[in-house]
Each structure stands twice: as C-alpha cells, then as structure tokens.
Amino acid sequence: MFAVGQELYLEIDLKKAKLAQLPVLVKYDDSGEIADxxxxxxxxxxxxxxxxxxxxxxxxxxxxV
Known part of the structure; x- marks a missing residue:
C-alpha cells in the first residue's frame, strides 16, 4: 500500500492511511522539524x-507513513 517514509500528498492518501490506522509522522513544511x-x-x-x-x-x- 505505502512504502515506509512515503509522503502522503493527496487527500485520498490521507484517507487510506486513516482507514488503515497507519502511524503518520508530521513535519512542518517550512523548517522540516518534526511536529508529531x-x-x-x-x-x-x-x-x-x-x-x-x-x-x-x-x-x-x-x-x-
């Protein structure tokens, strides 16, 4: 489904990750710092x-992901 470290670009990707209950890493776009x-x-x-x-x-x- 997704490769480890793959960015979720599209809305459908976010929906698939939600449905599959995958852990999602969040980074700030401007600094690249990890937010979650x-x-x-x-x-x-x-x-x-x-x-x-x-x-x-x-x-x-x-x-x-």
Whole structure:
C-alpha cells in the first residue's frame, strides 16, 4: 500500500492511511522539524489533520507513513 517514509500528498492518501490506522509522522513544511512523531489520523477536515489530539494544517505541514 505505502512504502515506509512515503509522503502522503493527496487527500485520498490521507484517507487510506486513516482507514488503515497507519502511524503518520508530521513535519512542518517550512523548517522540516518534526511536529508529531507518529500517531493514527483521528480526523480529517478540509484544512487540517488531527493526530494525537492535535490539529495540523495541511498548508503548513507534510505527512509521512
């Protein structure tokens, strides 16, 4: 399904990762710093992804499995 370290570019990729309950790593787009070391996607909105109780905006972050 996904390779380890693969970036989730598309909305459908985020939905597949949520459905499969895969741990997702979150990095800030501008600095590359890790925002979350990995958790399952709890919620997807038009603008954000909720992981471990925190919302990360799609415009400011990148997501990896």
């Amino acid at each position: 070391y990995g958790g399952t996607i709890e919620e997807l909105t038009a603008d954000a992804v909720k992981i471990n109780g925190m919302y990360y905006t799609k415009a400011a972050c990148r997501y990896y």
